[in-house]
Amino acid sequence: MVLDVWFTEKHEDKQGISLKVKGILYSGQSEFQKIDVIDTEAYGKTLLLDGLVMTTEKDEFFYHEMISHIPLLAHPNPEKVLIIGGGDGGTVREVLRHPSVKEIVLCEIDGAVIDVSKQYLPSIACCLDDPKVKIHLEDAVKYIKDKKNCFDVVLIDSTDPLGPGVGLFTEEFYTNARDSLMENGVMAAQTESPIACQKEFKLINSLLNKVFSVVKPYFAPVPTYPGSYWSWTFCSGGGQPGICDDNLAAKLEKSTKYFNREIYSAVFAVPNYVKQLMASEEAVK
Amino acid sequence: MVLDVWFTEKHEDKQGISLKVKGILYSGQSEFQKIDVIDTEAYGKTLLLDGLVMTTEKDEFFYHEMISHIPLLAHPNPEKVLIIGGGDGGTVREVLRHPSVKEIVLCEIDGAVIDVSKQYLPSIACCLDDPKVKIHLEDAVKYIKDKKNCFDVVLIDSTDPLGPGVGLFTEEFYTNARDSLMENGVMAAQTESPIACQKEFKLINSLLNKVFSVVKPYFAPVPTYPGSYWSWTFCSGGGQPGICDDNLAAKLEKSTKYFNREIYSAVFAVPNYVKQLMASEEAVK
Numbered sequence: 186m187v188l189d190v191w192f193t194e195k196h197e198d199k200q201g202i203s204l205k206v207k208g209i210l211y212s213g214q215s216e217f218q219k220i221d222v223i224d225t226e227a228y229g230k231t232l233l234l235d236g237l238v239m240t241t242e243k244d245e246f247f248y249h250e251m252i253s254h255i256p257l258l259a260h261p262n263p264e265k266v267l268i269i270g271g272g273d274g275g276t277v278r279e280v281l282r283h284p285s286v287k288e289i290v291l292c293e294i295d296g297a298v299i300d301v302s303k304q305y306l307p308s309i310a311c312c313l314d315d316p317k318v319k320i321h322l323e324d325a326v327k328y329i330k331d332k333k334n335c336f337d338v339v340l341i342d343s344t345d346p347l348g349p350g351v352g353l354f355t356e357e358f359y360t361n362a363r364d365s366l367m368e369n370g371v372m373a374a375q376t377e378s379p380i381a382c383q384k385e386f387k388l389i390n391s392l393l394n395k396v397f398s399v400v401k402p403y404f405a406p407v408p409t410y411p412g413s414y415w416s417w418t419f420c421s422g423g424g425q426p427g428i429c430d431d432n433l434a435a436k437l438e439k440s441t442k443y444f445n446r447e448i449y450s451a452v453f454a455v456p457n458y459v460k461q462l463m464a465s466e467e468a469v470k
Numbered sequence: 471m472v473l474d475v476w477f478t479e480k481h482e483d484k485q486g487i488s489l490k491v492k493g494i495l496y497s498g499q500s501e502f503q504k505i506d507v508i509d510t511e512a513y514g515k516t517l518l519l520d521g522l523v524m525t526t527e528k529d530e531f532f533y534h535e536m537i538s539h540i541p542l543l544a545h546p547n548p549e550k551v552l553i554i555g556g557g558d559g560g561t562v563r564e565v566l567r568h569p570s571v572k573e574i575v576l577c578e579i580d581g582a583v584i585d586v587s588k589q590y591l592p593s594i595a596c597c598l599d600d601p602k603v604k605i606h607l608e609d610a611v612k613y614i615k616d617k618k619n620c621f622d623v624v625l626i627d628s629t630d631p632l633g634p635g636v637g638l639f640t641e642e643f644y645t646n647a648r649d650s651l652m653e654n655g656v657m658a659a660q661t662e663s664p665i666a667c668q669k670e671f672k673l674i675n676s677l678l679n680k681v682f683s684v685v686k687p688y689f690a691p692v693p694t695y696p697g698s699y700w701s702w703t704f705c706s707g708g709g710q711p712g713i714c715d716d717n718l719a720a721k722l723e724k725s726t727k728y729f730n731r732e733i734y735s736a737v738f739a740v741p742n743y744v745k746q747l748m749a750s751e752e753a754v755k
Contacts, residue, residue, distance in 0.1 A: 193478070193488050199512035203478050203486035227484035227666075244665070246743075380529070380693050381512075406691060406699040408665050413698030414691040442743040451739030454732040457723060458531075 192223060194238055196381050196411035210305055215297035217349045222305040228409055230306055232273055235348055238409045240273050245309055246442040247407045249275035251417050254437060254444050255403060256338055256373035257283050261429045263337040269325040271342035272298030274310035281312050282437055289318045294349050296322045326352040332365040339365060341374035346385055354389055359396040372420040379404060379459050381412030387462055393420055401426050403452040426453060477508060479523055481666055481696035495590055500582035502634045507590040513694055515591055517558055520633055523694045525558050530594055531727040532692045534560035536702050539722060539729050540688060541623055541658035542568050546714045548622040554610040556627035557583030559595035566597050567722055574603045579634050581607045611637040617650040624650060626659035631670055639674055644681040657705040664689060664744050666697030672747055678705055686711055688737040711738060
């Protein structure tokens with residue numbers, strides 16, 4: 186008989202996602218956070234930071250395809266890409282599928298996340314040693330301050346607005362991220378759950394609207410995140426989301442698991458209650 | 471100090487959704503199944519059948535808007551609608567928003583579901599006494615056998631392929647449902663989770679393809695269902711999904727929470743892995 190062991194990630198002490206655990210592969214404490222890797226029946230190996238699911242082998246594709254292909258396809262020629270956070274390497278792996286990309290700067294505060302991901306999640310971390318990838322182990326809040334006109338695409342692949350990630354959800358940070366973009370540059374950020382984190386979603390959306398002239402949230406499932414329904418937001422100084430190179434998109438969709446060209450447009454449809462949430466003046470409970 | 475009580479619905483002994491419980495409002499055993507109503511912090515009052523979440527006050531709109539407005543808007547003049555299952559009344563409520571509808575037949579096997587929903591979930595069951603609604607307390611497998619050319623729209627708002635719902639997921643049943651449609655009739659069915667119930671999704675999809683010439687799955691979140699990512703399938707003898715009356719759709723979207731006209735098209739975008747799942751000859755694990 187096997188042990189009946191379950192991990193439950195509780196969100197706001199109201200709801201949770203429970204995963205049956207086959208084993209605890211790694212538990213450590215870095216300078217910044219608790220890092221664990223558990224092996225789960227449903228989603229395979231699962232990376233936890235401070236007890237919250239960051240990524241799993243079986244559902245990571247939703248998140249990583251959405252944060253990368255949506256903004257990169259909207260840029261006519263993305264060469265230099267900055268990824269903030271993203272130490273598990275999944276976003277790096279997807280960005281490298283774009284042949285125009287010459288350099289990826291990965292600015293991750295916690296080198297231990299990279300080390301643990303390389304060891305336990307090789308299908309996600311597989312491209313972190315690619316020669317196009319430059320890793321900066323630094324707080325992105327500091328890193329980005331003096332970077333002006335440097336990047337074609339900035340991707341904010343952060344944890345939640347808690348712990349080491351909190352400075353990545355401020356008007357000042359978004360302003361610096363905007364100023365780090367070259368002309369025609371685009372940004373995408375993970376912007377929390379439109380169902381389980383409505384307060385955070387609304388706050389981030391209003392901050393982004395102060396900083397960027399084009400702010401377009403988009404939505405997809407991430408089964409192991411709170412509410413299992415997630416958002417990212419496309420931002421730019423004028424360029425709209427859309428596919429610049431249909432041949433490239435057609436080629437990409439041969440290897441993607443969630444993304445395809447129909448999905449590109451579909452994810453930008455905003456549910457009615459989210460429109461109301463964004464328009465309302467009230468704070469959300 | 472309040473009690474720290476949690477309900478967890480486990481799916482295939484691998485994953486689960488956990489809800490903090492404020493109270494257990496009703497527990498009973500009908501002729502067909504166990505019926506419970508719990509009050510939850512995150513989603514309000516929640517109806518359980520045989521221990522599985524059927525609907526909740528706070529997220530029911532995703533499911534009920536998707537199963538009703540998508541097929542009804544694709545019919546030029548839906549007058550007679552059959553709802554199979556749906557004893558909680560949410561689908562009835564949404565169907566009644568379509569002014570062309572003259573009669574709704576609700577064929578629910580278990581009258582106790584209707585009674586409990588009326589008592590504990592009035593925001594969902596509110597329209598079950600509408601004069602347009604005819605309730606048949608009968609097994610839909612039997613009910614539908616001799617109904618030929620009767621309905622403009624059939625909606626299969628069933629439980630999962632377990633217990634009393636199992637007969638609603640067979641080629642014979644889908645064939646009888648098809649034959650109950652009038653010319654230009656359309657059907658929609660709940661077709662399980664494309665992430666947590668891939669085997670069931672694929673099986674249902676292949677059965678529907680044997681019976682209908684147009685079979686189009688569509689996808690939306692339902693936070694309290696397994697995987698929190700759900701599917702329904704639009705079926706017809708030739709008519710494609712689409713909005714027949716844009717004025718009606720515009721009017722509907724003033725009161726819907728998830729649905730709007732952009733969402734209508736977006737939900738039909740099929741993720742790449744789902745396309746592969748549907749195309750593959752292999753059984754899914």
